[in-house]
Amino acid sequence: MTSSKQSQTQTSDSQQMEKIRQLVLGEDASLVKQTLKDNAREMVAEVFSEALHDREKNDGSVNKVLLPLVEKSVEKSVSNHSEQFVGYLYPLVGSLVRKSVTAFITDLLEKTNALIENSLTVKGLKWRFRAWRSNVPFSQYVASQTFSFRVEQVFLIHKETGLLLNSVSLNLGTAADADMVSSMLTAINDFVADSFKPNADSSEQQLDVVRTDDFTLVIKPGPKAAVVAAVTGNMPQHVADQLQVTLEDIHKLYDKELNNFNGDALTFENSENQLRDCLIAELKPEAEQTSKTPWMAWSVVFLLLCTITFLMAIRWQSVALKDQIELIDRQPGILITSLELNGLREINLNVLRDPSAIIIKDWLGSQNISLTHLNIKERAYLSLDPELIKHKVQIALGTFPNIQIQWQGMTPSFSGLLTNFDKLMLQNKLSGISGLNFIPSWLDGIVVNTDKTNAADDPNVIRAILDLNIAKIEKMSVAFEKGKSELSVTAIEKLISIKDQFNNLINLAEQQQISLGLVIMGATDTVGTPKFNQILSQKRADNVKLKLQELGISNNRLNAIGLGVIDLKTTNAGARKVLFNVVYFDAS
Amino acid sequence: MIQKKICILGASGVGKTSLIKQYVEGIFSEKYLTSIGVKIDKKIVDLSSEKVQLMIWDIEGIDRYCGFQAKYLRGASAFIIVTDRTRSQSLIEGNEIFNMAKEVADIPGILALNKKDLPTTWHWSDSELADIKHPFAKSFDTSAKSGEGVEEMFSYIAKILTE
Numbered sequence: 001m002t003s004s005k006q007s008q009t010q011t012s013d014s015q016q017m018e019k020i021r022q023l024v025l026g027e028d029a030s031l032v033k034q035t036l037k038d039n040a041r042e043m044v045a046e047v048f049s050e051a052l053h054d055r056e057k058n059d060g061s062v063n064k065v066l067l068p069l070v071e072k073s074v075e076k077s078v079s080n081h082s083e084q085f086v087g088y089l090y091p092l093v094g095s096l097v098r099k100s101v102t103a104f105i106t107d108l109l110e111k112t113n114a115l116i117e118n119s120l121t122v123k124g125l126k127w128r129f130r131a132w133r134s135n136v137p138f139s140q141y142v143a144s145q146t147f148s149f150r151v152e153q154v155f156l157i158h159k160e161t162g163l164l165l166n167s168v169s170l171n172l173g174t175a176a177d178a179d180m181v182s183s184m185l186t187a188i189n190d191f192v193a194d195s196f197k198p199n200a201d202s203s204e205q206q207l208d209v210v211r212t213d214d215f216t217l218v219i220k221p222g223p224k225a226a227v228v229a230a231v232t233g234n235m236p237q238h239v240a241d242q243l244q245v246t247l248e249d250i251h252k253l254y255d256k257e258l259n260n261f262n263g264d265a266l267t268f269e270n271s272e273n274q275l276r277d278c279l280i281a282e283l284k285p286e287a288e289q290t291s292k293t294p295w296m297a298w299s300v301v302f303l304l305l306c307t308i309t310f311l312m313a314i315r316w317q318s319v320a321l322k323d324q325i326e327l328i329d330r331q332p333g334i335l336i337t338s339l340e341l342n343g344l345r346e347i348n349l350n351v352l353r354d355p356s357a358i359i360i361k362d363w364l365g366s367q368n369i370s371l372t373h374l375n376i377k378e379r380a381y382l383s384l385d386p387e388l389i390k391h392k393v394q395i396a397l398g399t400f401p402n403i404q405i406q407w408q409g410m411t412p413s414f415s416g417l418l419t420n421f422d423k424l425m426l427q428n429k430l431s432g433i434s435g436l437n438f439i440p441s442w443l444d445g446i447v448v449n450t451d452k453t454n455a456a457d458d459p460n461v462i463r464a465i466l467d468l469n470i471a472k473i474e475k476m477s478v479a480f481e482k483g484k485s486e487l488s489v490t491a492i493e494k495l496i497s498i499k500d501q502f503n504n505l506i507n508l509a510e511q512q513q514i515s516l517g518l519v520i521m522g523a524t525d526t527v528g529t530p531k532f533n534q535i536l537s538q539k540r541a542d543n544v545k546l547k548l549q550e551l552g553i554s555n556n557r558l559n560a561i562g563l564g565v566i567d568l569k570t571t572n573a574g575a576r577k578v579l580f581n582v583v584y585f586d587a588s
Numbered sequence: 589m590i591q592k593k594i595c596i597l598g599a600s601g602v603g604k605t606s607l608i609k610q611y612v613e614g615i616f617s618e619k620y621l622t623s624i625g626v627k628i629d630k631k632i633v634d635l636s637s638e639k640v641q642l643m644i645w646d647i648e649g650i651d652r653y654c655g656f657q658a659k660y661l662r663g664a665s666a667f668i669i670v671t672d673r674t675r676s677q678s679l680i681e682g683n684e685i686f687n688m689a690k691e692v693a694d695i696p697g698i699l700a701l702n703k704k705d706l707p708t709t710w711h712w713s714d715s716e717l718a719d720i721k722h723p724f725a726k727s728f729d730t731s732a733k734s735g736e737g738v739e740e741m742f743s744y745i746a747k748i749l750t751e
Binding site: 158159160161162163164177179180181183187188190191194262263264265266 | 589590613614616640641643665
């Protein structure tokens with residue numbers, strides 16, 4: 001009975017509770033929900049940041065959720081308001097570029113300075129020698145000389161296992177065996193703790209500082225981990241303080257990870273930031289001073305600029321000189337074949353010069369051009385420059401002071417008083433000037449002075465001169481190729497000379513009432529049949545005659561004869577040539 | 589990469605150092621063994637799932653004249669006890685060392701019966717041997733000369749330590 005009563009009371013209690021709950025909270029706790037909803041904004045706002053922070057710390061999920069949202073909204077914003085973004089970024093980008101360029105140049109200058117200082121200066125060479133003598137790498141020696149102290153490497157070591165949790169170093173190469181080093185260090189520490197009596201407070205003996213020739217090993221042990229730093233130079237107290245601060249930070253930040261460490265050092269990856277704070281260094285006072293202004297690099301830059309300016313000035317001078325020399329080309333009888341700069345200041349000048357033209361060195365002297373850096377190569381040539389021909393005529397007239405000359409274009413006319421002999425001499429000289437194309441009528445203005453009795457005007461003397469000139473012509477011959485009758489270029493040049501000399505003789509001879517003729521004799525060597533050789537020799541003589549006719553000798557004065565073979569044992573080449581013979585008769 | 593500290597223990601002259609010499613990376617000279625009583629080497633074991641880096645503390649031979657450096661076992665995940673098949677005494681000593689080690693660290697112990705390349709001269713019966721092996725997590729017949737059993741032993745240790 002009692003029990004059934006009790007159960008009834010219980011049922012009614014719970015029913016009553018339910019009723020009260022409904023009254024207070026409303027149907028399905030709707031009153032509470034409504035109240036929460038009404039104040040939701042304030043409530044969430046109050047804990048929003050903290051909640052985000054806690055959740056991110058717990059499982060890192062906040063970042064994962066937010067990242068794509070932020071990315072999307074930034075992307076949308078940029079594409080919709082690109083103009084505005086450009087406006088925001090423009091001043092930033094400009095100053096960023098300027099900053100990075102400045103930093104780059106400063107860095108480069110400093111590096112160059114250090115390089116020069118370390119390699120070229122007496123100090124640098126001394127250091128190199130000392131580093132070599134003490135068998136340490138040069139960079140290490142420089143560091144030891146430049147820095148008062150420098151923290152080279154920092155280890156974070158798990159106290160219990162001696163395993164390396166993380167390490168940072170200035171130089172990547174030295175960090176390779178950090179894991180074995182840190183275990184060994186723990187072993188040595190254990191060895192010390194075991195080998196010596198415990199401290200008064202019964203705590204174990206601990207290594208604090210290990211000093212060697214090259215560096216100091218500073219060990220800061222904590223309850224769960226130790227920070228160890230390898231320091232070169234004279235370590236000041238504040239390095240140990242920094243290690244202590246870092247050690248405390250790490251214990252605070254990684255408390256849970258240190259307690260639950262199972263060998264996975266990855267969880268301590270971010271401790272690098274804390275450990276990097278310990279990589280401190282201090283330059284020696286003198287090193288500091290020099291590093292402020294990289295004057296070495298600046299002086300090299302200055303020297304470089306000076307050299308460039310100097311070289312450019314020399315080059316500019318040479319170019320100006322070359323332009324000046326080019327003007328020599330305008331001189332009659334001088335032809336520049338090449339004019340070029342050789343190296344920095346040498347100038348090579350190759351010219352053709354007519355022997356009658358001005359001497360090149362004289363011209364350069366008159367222009368005040370120094371010959372020091374000038375290499376002149378000169379070759380002779382015959383110029384047909386009108387100016388030079390006039391000059392040559394003037395020279396020819398040098399020995400005839402009584403003769404005046406007047407030019408009409410390229411045609412001169414001479415006047416004055418001469419003896420017959422001198423007139424002949426002048427005529428001879430003028431006809432010898434190439435390019436002048438002498439015509440005897442130019443001398444018509446000259447009055448022959450017959451009054452004077454002059455040995456040179458003696459008919460016998462003139463006859464002797466005539467004979468001399470005839471002998472000159474007769475000495476000439478024109479050679480031919482084997483079996484050929486065509487005239488070569490040399491042959492034609494010879495014929496031009498023969499024509500000039502023969503025409504001069506005609507004038508001379510006419511004055512002595514003598515009539516001149518030129519016998520042209522063709523000949524061949526012994527090769528071939530006599531008949532063929534006869535024809536060939538005639539052909540050769542005919543060709544020469546034809547050419548002389550073309551050149552202006554009257555047909556009446558020329559006679560071509562084929563001699564056939566000239567069989568002379570004294571000549572090996574045979575006689576493949578045309579010979580000349582001048583014949584003269586008294587006109588009377 | 590997971591790192592684990594393991595220790596190699598054993599009586600003097602059983603060939604601890606020779607056993608691992610060719611299979612580990614080391615930078616320290618053997619003279620450390622006699623000076624501070626320990627030398628550290630490294631062995632990376634490539635399991636199919638992951639790589640495990642074993643930091644191997646090779647501890648100086650233990651005998652009745654030389655005390656057991658319990659501190660070196662601190663933080664270790666496992667230990668190997670090396671014995672010499674040609675010396676009965678080494679097995680007894682190995683057993684003693686095992687007990688000492690178990691007192692300071694409750695970690696798996698592995699038995700290496702070394703010098704497999706030489707004829708066995710001890711006279712343990714199979715049941716006696718089984719009794720001695722019993723407390724160990726596993727035993728391996730090894731040879732420093734041929735290298736037999738060494739890789740398997742390290743792989744086994746890496747495996748049980750990552751499971």
